[in-house]
Amino acid sequence: MAERRRLLNLGYRMLGSVQDAEDVVQETYARWYALSEEAQREIEAPLAWLTRVASRICLDQLGSARARRERYTGEWLPEPVRHSGTWSSAGGAGADDPADRITLDESVSMGMLVLLDSMTPAERVAFVLHDVFGLPFTEIAETVGRTPAACRQLASSARHRLARKPPGAGTAEEHGRVVSAFREACETGDFDALVALLDPDVESRSDGGGKVRAALRPVVGRDKVARLFLGLMRRAPEMELVEEDVNGMPGVAVRIAGTTFAVLAAQVRDGLITDLWLVVNPDKLRAWTGHEGDGGAGGFS
Secondary structure (H helix, E strand, O other), rough: HHHHHHHHHHHHHHHHOOOHHHHHHHHHHHHHHHHHHHHHHHOOOOOHHHHHHHHHHHHHHHHHHHHHHOOOOOOOOOOOOOOOOOOOOOOOOOOEEEHHHHOOHHHHHHHHHHHHOOOOOHHHHHHHHHOOOOOOHHHHHHHOOOOOOHHHHHHHHHHHHHHOOOOOOOOOHHHHHHHHHHHHHHHHHHHHHHHHHHHEEEEEEEEEEOOEOOOOOOOHHHHHHHHHHHHHHHHOOOOEEEEEEEEEEHHHHHHHEEEEEEEEEEEEEEEEEEEEEEEEOOOHHHHHHHOOOOOOOOOOO
């Protein structure tokens, strides 16, 4: 159980997708059981072996992901996870097994995952393995096929990327207060109150994946973002905004008739929202809907 959970957590931070992380775990164990019993006994540290294999699979997937992203419709955002329950896309019996859950901390905040996605595959692997999971560079070198010194440089380069645009600041309580005020302003249609919560250069990004309607490009600027969300509320007056933890931070589940069809994550800095990430791709909301979504209320345009 501990091994499976570690690998699932590793895969999610590497790939930003629960489903892809589950596939990585399955493939890793398939390779383990493909070994003979003698070969298994010769491995002194099975968890280290499993981690190395899973990391290599992730590295390969990250390399091919860039080509897939070029064919992706609109913005690609990480798959949001909930604060409790199951992260298994399969669901069903055994779904509450702790081995099927993502450990939520600052390394899986939506802001961090978006920044991780801006890194090269090798940078991301080196950073996640060293800074998040505490692996020494000598072990990371075996995974990425470079020297320990080169891996150290990769992790350093990743940290510089994060330093240029850190993934938010402040406490969860402050974050929660801002998100609550955002929800209330949207529900009441208070344009001025909503604008006052937004950074002048705020960006809103939506991920529909071509499955449902969503803005194909970022919406930038507090006035434009405020009009976007208030317009959405006017077009769907039956829409309900429910505050929930999203990737370990306060966020919003957007529901109609009790069904979640969108999840909103925010980044807050100095009491203002700097980024909004709206996931409406039903393939990324299975943990929120309890079934494979089909677009539900039709998404956002």
